[in-house]
Amino acid sequence: MISLQTYLIIGAILLVLGIYTVVSRRNAVGILMGVELILNSAGLNFVAVSRFVELSIDGQVFTIFIIVLAASEAAVALGIILSYFQTYASVYADRADSLRR
Amino acid sequence: MANVESLRYFLPELLLTALVLAVFLVDLGLKRKKVPIATLMVVGLLVSLYAVLKTPGAEGVTLFLGMVSLDPFSVFFKVIFIVTAVLVTLFSMESDEVEEKNFGEYMGFIAATTLGAVLLASSNHMLMAFLTLELVSVPCYVLAGYISRSRRSSEASLKYVIFGAASSGLMVYGISLLFGVTGSLSFEGIRDALSAGNPGEIIVLISLIFILAGLGYKIAVFPFHMWCPDVYEGAPTPITAFLSVGPKAAGFAVLVRMLHVAFSSSDGAAAYLTDISSVDWPFLVAIISAATMTIGNLLAINQSNIKRLLAYSSIAHAGYLLMGVVALSQLGTQALLFYFVVYLLMNLGAFLVVLNFRSQTRSEQIGDYTGLAWRSPIGAFVAVSMAIFLFSLTGIPPFGGFIGKVYLFASIIQGERFIWLAIVAIANSVISLYYYARIIKVMFLRGIDAEDLGGFVSSPTTITLLTILAVGTAVSGIFWGPIARWVSHSASLFFG
Numbered sequence: 317m318i319s320l321q322t323y324l325i326i327g328a329i330l331l332v333l334g335i336y337t338v339v340s341r342r343n344a345v346g347i348l349m350g351v352e353l354i355l356n357s358a359g360l361n362f363v364a365v366s367r368f369v370e371l372s373i374d375g376q377v378f379t380i381f382i383i384v385l386a387a388s389e390a391a392v393a394l395g396i397i398l399s400y401f402q403t404y405a406s407v408y409a410d411r412a413d414s415l416r417r
Numbered sequence: 418m419a420n421v422e423s424l425r426y427f428l429p430e431l432l433l434t435a436l437v438l439a440v441f442l443v444d445l446g447l448k449r450k451k452v453p454i455a456t457l458m459v460v461g462l463l464v465s466l467y468a469v470l471k472t473p474g475a476e477g478v479t480l481f482l483g484m485v486s487l488d489p490f491s492v493f494f495k496v497i498f499i500v501t502a503v504l505v506t507l508f509s510m511e512s513d514e515v516e517e518k519n520f521g522e523y524m525g526f527i528a529a530t531t532l533g534a535v536l537l538a539s540s541n542h543m544l545m546a547f548l549t550l551e552l553v554s555v556p557c558y559v560l561a562g563y564i565s566r567s568r569r570s571s572e573a574s575l576k577y578v579i580f581g582a583a584s585s586g587l588m589v590y591g592i593s594l595l596f597g598v599t600g601s602l603s604f605e606g607i608r609d610a611l612s613a614g615n616p617g618e619i620i621v622l623i624s625l626i627f628i629l630a631g632l633g634y635k636i637a638v639f640p641f642h643m644w645c646p647d648v649y650e651g652a653p654t655p656i657t658a659f660l661s662v663g664p665k666a667a668g669f670a671v672l673v674r675m676l677h678v679a680f681s682s683s684d685g686a687a688a689y690l691t692d693i694s695s696v697d698w699p700f701l702v703a704i705i706s707a708a709t710m711t712i713g714n715l716l717a718i719n720q721s722n723i724k725r726l727l728a729y730s731s732i733a734h735a736g737y738l739l740m741g742v743v744a745l746s747q748l749g750t751q752a753l754l755f756y757f758v759v760y761l762l763m764n765l766g767a768f769l770v771v772l773n774f775r776s777q778t779r780s781e782q783i784g785d786y787t788g789l790a791w792r793s794p795i796g797a798f799v800a801v802s803m804a805i806f807l808f809s810l811t812g813i814p815p816f817g818g819f820i821g822k823v824y825l826f827a828s829i830i831q832g833e834r835f836i837w838l839a840i841v842a843i844a845n846s847v848i849s850l851y852y853y854a855r856i857i858k859v860m861f862l863r864g865i866d867a868e869d870l871g872g873f874v875s876s877p878t879t880i881t882l883l884t885i886l887a888v889g890t891a892v893s894g895i896f897w898g899p900i901a902r903w904v905s906h907s908a909s910l911f912f913g
Binding site for chain 1: 543548558579589594
């Protein structure tokens with residue numbers, strides 16, 4: 317029997333990996349994948365908690381919404397990255413320094 | 418209240434939803450779009466404003482099985498959002514940064530953001546708060562990048578979406594931890610769980626920090642303010658004006674409701690709340706408030722681009738506004754709401770001047786404002802209104818910003834615990850005078866005898882809007898009684 321702790325620890329590891337990806341990647345698409353990891357860590361927490369602690373459907377519903385929202389946010393972000401690529405001919409976020417001059 | 422019953426209290430939101438769809442549909446069939454779509458927006462927004470004011474249930478009801486609550490507090494913010502959207506629609510007509518062929522979708526996104534903000538201010542459940550926060554954020558990411566083939570605009574948009582997506586991810590992780598320890602997602606349920614038992618102190622602290630990260634990004638407070646100057650500088654000017662008022666007010670609305678309903682309770686004394694979470698979050702927020710206003714004001718000093726300067730000034734104002742949250746009293750919430758009324762007038766006014774100046778001279782540099790007051794009679798009028806907005810942003814009497822700051826300081830001093838925060842804020846107001854006065858000096862004292870400054874004209878719409886906003890800023894500093902009564906009615910619900 318896998319306990320609640322296991323899920324929470326996996327969630328925390330996913331969160332840390334996600335934050336590390338967001339902070340360390342130069343590629344904007346890579347950063348976006350880090351964001352997906354963060355969102356999925358939260359989703360995993362919700363499902364685990366609603367299975368083990370709070371026997372209601374709330375947590376699972378929240379997870380469904382997180383999945384839907386991650387998809388729509390990724391669509392918008394990829395669109396923005398595409399428009400960035402058209403002006404900069406690059407997807408590297410650290411090239412974006414034309415402001416603050 | 419059950420779902421079907423709730424619908425009749427939900428008319429303003431339904432009208433806004435219809436407006437979003439209508440704008441996108443009308444956009445498909447038109448070649449010349451600006452005038453018809455702006456007219457549709459203004460009419461639709463005013464109709465939903467009328468519906469907001471006429472909807473029954475002003476004494477506080479919860480709709481849709483506790484997801485949404487309708488009370489004077491949410492009505493106040495709905496009015497703020499809709500008025501902001503109307504003004505930004507008119508600003509967009511005056512701006513040439515957005516091409517006419519994109520105008521319909523652009524307006525549709527503004528309407529969608531307004532719908533999200535209206536729902537965010539009334540959300541009473543973590544799921545609702547998270548979803549509507551995204552409904553406010555996602556269209557804003559797109560709007561920031563609306564100048565086509567502009568490097569700065571697409572860069573602003575990219576930075577905004579990356580910071581935004583990461584911080585909303587952190588926020589939802591925080592909500593999941595809070596759900597784990599309290600077993601509830603509605604604000605009242607979280608409050609009951611926190612005041613009943615003593616759930617893991619560390620977990621509550623971590624989840625609060627994550628939630629503050631998500632909301633702090635939305636209202637641009639330290640240390641989540643880095644995106645703000647870049648986005649404000651790169652975005653189209655009407656959108657900069659919009660971001661500095663609408664989404665910021667929405668973030669504050671949900672922050673106040675979440676902290677006051679889920680993490681505090683009334684302990685008999687009607688005008689005060691007590692923190693129940695065993696985590697000293699008022700202290701945490703006080704630190705954030707002091708750091709935000711100091712960083713915002715110090716970094717504003719050296720700016721040469723006026724949009725960037727106003728971005729740092731709006732960060733500093735988020736710091737002042739947080740004082741109203743820290744106070745955790747009825748006076749504090751009143752002060753916050755009062756400041757939002759004045760902030761809407763003076764900040765949108767300042768951005769309208771920036772927009773007008775940009776459309777005349779293609780420049781956003783403060784140095785190019787030299788001698789604006791002496792170029793033409795209209796230039797003098799614009800310079801005088803800009804001076805009114807800037808003096809009010811500094812907090813100099815007799816303008817509205819002064820009364821707003823007095824209320825905020827009074828709420829902190831009345832609370833007695835964070836007197837040092839009031840001292841920091843007063844020191845910051847003095848710093849802010851320096852950089853606001855610099856713009857006024859450039860406009861009035863420089864270039865008096867210069868020959869070749871060129872003329873300056875404004876459209877009748879701009880002049881009318883500037884007059885309304887400047888008169889509003891000045892009058893709210895002299896006859897503030899009606900606004901004070903309105904906000905004290907709107908702020909009373911959390912207390913007793």
